[in-house]
Amino acid sequence: MHSIPFGKADVKRVGQNVTAIATLVMTHCALAAANDLDNQGIEVEVIDLRTFAPPDMDTISTSIRKTHKVVI
Known part of the structure; x- marks a missing residue:
């Protein structure tokens, strides 16, 4: 059994150009969009938030500091 x-x-x-933060089914949509954008040379870092409270601000801020852009 695996616990989250x-x-x-x-x-x-992992990506370098933009961070996409998603949860539940939108994570799959973000991954699909990231695959499409990869064909255009845009690397999207996709973060599955998994829980709303408390949010993992360390992971989120580390990614945003790297990409300087975020889509939620």
Whole structure:
């Protein structure tokens, strides 16, 4: 059995150009969009938030500091 740590986001895809923060089914949509954008040379970092409260601000802020752009 695999347990998910409470309050810990998961980086589903590493990227350098923009951060996409999603949860539930929108994570799959963000990954699909990231694949499409990769064909255009845009690297999207996809973060699955997994829990709303508390949000994993360390993972989120680290990614945004790297990409300087975010889509929620």
